[in-house]
Amino acid sequence: MTERSRRPLAGVLAAMAVSLTGTRISAVALPWFVLVTTGSTARTGLVALAELAPYVLVKAFTGPLVDRTGPRTVSSVTDVLSAVAVTAVGLLHLMDVLSFWLLLLLVALVGAARGPGDLSKEIMVPVAADRAGVPLERAAGLAGVTERLASTVGPAAGGAVVALLGAQTALFAIACCFAAGSAVIVLLLPARRGGSADRAAGPGPTDEAGGAEGAGGEPATPGPGYWHRLGAGFRFLRGDPLLLTVIVMVGVTNLLDAAFATLLLPVWARESGNGPGAIGLANSALGIAAVAGSLVAAAVGHRIRRRPVFFAGFLLAGAPRFLILAVDVPLWAVLGVFALGGFGAGFLNPILGALNFERVPGELRGRVNALGDSLAWAGIPFGGLLAGAAVASFGLAPVLLAGAAAYFLTTNLTGLRPEWREMNRKPPQPRSTVEEAADADAGAGTAPDGRGPAAEPGPTGDLTSARP
Incomplete structure (x- = not known):
C-alpha cells in the first residue's frame, strides 16, 4: 500500500x-x-x-x-x-x-x-x-x-x-x-484532473441543470427529481429487513441511552451522594474503554463472526449500566461496570459500519445514511423528558430496572429474528467502489445489484449511531 x-x-x-x-x-x-x-x-x-x-x-x-x-x-x-x-x-x-x-x-x-x-x-x-x-x-x-x-x-x-x-x-x-x-478535506482529498475529487467518494458532479456529467464533462441526461431520489432511500430500507431492523433497534437504544445520560445518571449521582464528579468519572471510564474496544475491533474485526460479537457487545454495554445504579454499591464497582460496558460498546459501531458499507450501493449512501441517522436519533430529544416523568411517578430504582429490561429485550431477544442470520453473510455483489456507483441516478436500465431500475437503487442507514 x-x-x-x-x-x-x-x-x-x-x-x-x-x-x-x-x-x-x-x-x-x-x-x-x-x-x-x-x-x-x-x-x-x-x-x-x-x-x-x-x-x-x-x-x-x-x-x-x-x-x-x-x-x-x-x-x-x-x-x-x-x-x-x-x-x-x-x-x-x-x-x-x-x-x-x-x-x-x-x-x-x-x-x-x-x-x-x-x-x-x-x-x-x-x-x-x-x-x-x-x-x-x-x-x-x-x-x-x-x-x-x-x-x-x-x-x-x-x-x-x-x-x-x-x-x-x-x-x-x-x-x-x-x-x-x-x-x-481540501488538502488531503484534492480535486482530480478531469473531475472532482468527489468521484473518489461518491457519484460524479452535476452540471447546473441538475444532470450528471458525462465522461468528457458534457451534460448527460438529467437524473430523477429530488423526491424520487429521496424515496429511493425509503424503498431500499423497506426492501432490506436486516438494515431496517438494526436501525429501529438502534433508535430504541439511543432513546434509552439519552434518558440514562441526561437524567438517570445525574439523579443517581445526587441521590447516592457521589456528586457530579462521579458523572465525569463514569463517563471517562466508559469512553476510554470504548476507545480500547474500538482499537481491538479495528485490528481483528475482519476476522470475527459479527453476530455473536455484536450481541455480546450490546449485552455488556446496555443493561448492566442501568442495573448497577439501581443497587447500593461502591463507586469503584460502578466504574468497573461502566468500563466493561464501554469495551463492549467499542465493537458495535465497527460492525454496524461495515454492515452498512457492504449492503448499500455507493450512489445511495448519502440519502440512506441520512434517513437512517434521523430514524436512529429521532427518540434522543425525548429520552430525558420521558425519564423525568417516569422518575417523578415511580422513583429512580424502578425506572432503572425497567430501563435495563427494555435494553436487554431490545438488543438480545430481537436477535432471534431470522433476518439477523444475514449479519455474517456478505452480500453477493458489494457496492463499495466509485465505478459501481457512477450512473444509477442518471440513467435507465437495471441496477447492478439486481434490486430494480437504476433510478431506484438502494441506500444505507446510518448504522453507526449505536451509542452508550
Missing part, C-alpha cells in the same frame, strides 16, 4: 477527528456560554434544542443533495459554514450586539450545517478504504476509534478551555476545529 493510496483514508479520518472534536467541545461551551451570559436555564435548554432539531431534520433531507453534489464538496462547505456561524456568535457578543434570537438563528445554522457535514464524512469512509485496500471492518473500526476519541477528548477539552480561558475563547476554538476539518 503506497502513501498515496493511504492519503484519502487518512484525510477522511483526520477531518472526522477535528470536526467531531469541535462538535463535542460545542456541547460543553455553547450551553455554558448561554448560561453565563443570560443566567437562564430555560434559554440554555432552548439553545440546545435549536442546535439538535435542525441537525436531525436537515440531515434527513439532504441525502439526495450529498449524493448528487458529492460528499467532498458538501463536507468542506458545511465545515466552513459552521466555522463562520460560531465565529459570528463570538464576534457579535464582543461587539455587544448579539440578541438572544440572533443567537438561536446562528446556533440553528450550526446544527443545520453539522448534519450534512457529518453525513458526508461517514460516506467517504468506505470508498477511501477501498482505494487504500483496507478491509471495511478495519476502516469502520478506525472511524469508530476516531468518534470515540473525539467523544472522550472533546468534552474534557471543552471543559478545560471554558474553565481556563472562558466560554468566549472556547467559541473561537470550536470555529478553528471546523475550519481545520474543511482544510484537511
Whole structure:
C-alpha cells in the first residue's frame, strides 16, 4: 500500500477527528456560554434544542443533495459554514450586539450545517478504504476509534478551555476545529484532473441543470427529481429487513441511552451522594474503554463472526449500566461496570459500519445514511423528558430496572429474528467502489445489484449511531 493510496483514508479520518472534536467541545461551551451570559436555564435548554432539531431534520433531507453534489464538496462547505456561524456568535457578543434570537438563528445554522457535514464524512469512509485496500471492518473500526476519541477528548477539552480561558475563547476554538476539518478535506482529498475529487467518494458532479456529467464533462441526461431520489432511500430500507431492523433497534437504544445520560445518571449521582464528579468519572471510564474496544475491533474485526460479537457487545454495554445504579454499591464497582460496558460498546459501531458499507450501493449512501441517522436519533430529544416523568411517578430504582429490561429485550431477544442470520453473510455483489456507483441516478436500465431500475437503487442507514 503506497502513501498515496493511504492519503484519502487518512484525510477522511483526520477531518472526522477535528470536526467531531469541535462538535463535542460545542456541547460543553455553547450551553455554558448561554448560561453565563443570560443566567437562564430555560434559554440554555432552548439553545440546545435549536442546535439538535435542525441537525436531525436537515440531515434527513439532504441525502439526495450529498449524493448528487458529492460528499467532498458538501463536507468542506458545511465545515466552513459552521466555522463562520460560531465565529459570528463570538464576534457579535464582543461587539455587544448579539440578541438572544440572533443567537438561536446562528446556533440553528450550526446544527443545520453539522448534519450534512457529518453525513458526508461517514460516506467517504468506505470508498477511501477501498482505494487504500483496507478491509471495511478495519476502516469502520478506525472511524469508530476516531468518534470515540473525539467523544472522550472533546468534552474534557471543552471543559478545560471554558474553565481556563472562558466560554468566549472556547467559541473561537470550536470555529478553528471546523475550519481545520474543511482544510484537511481540501488538502488531503484534492480535486482530480478531469473531475472532482468527489468521484473518489461518491457519484460524479452535476452540471447546473441538475444532470450528471458525462465522461468528457458534457451534460448527460438529467437524473430523477429530488423526491424520487429521496424515496429511493425509503424503498431500499423497506426492501432490506436486516438494515431496517438494526436501525429501529438502534433508535430504541439511543432513546434509552439519552434518558440514562441526561437524567438517570445525574439523579443517581445526587441521590447516592457521589456528586457530579462521579458523572465525569463514569463517563471517562466508559469512553476510554470504548476507545480500547474500538482499537481491538479495528485490528481483528475482519476476522470475527459479527453476530455473536455484536450481541455480546450490546449485552455488556446496555443493561448492566442501568442495573448497577439501581443497587447500593461502591463507586469503584460502578466504574468497573461502566468500563466493561464501554469495551463492549467499542465493537458495535465497527460492525454496524461495515454492515452498512457492504449492503448499500455507493450512489445511495448519502440519502440512506441520512434517513437512517434521523430514524436512529429521532427518540434522543425525548429520552430525558420521558425519564423525568417516569422518575417523578415511580422513583429512580424502578425506572432503572425497567430501563435495563427494555435494553436487554431490545438488543438480545430481537436477535432471534431470522433476518439477523444475514449479519455474517456478505452480500453477493458489494457496492463499495466509485465505478459501481457512477450512473444509477442518471440513467435507465437495471441496477447492478439486481434490486430494480437504476433510478431506484438502494441506500444505507446510518448504522453507526449505536451509542452508550
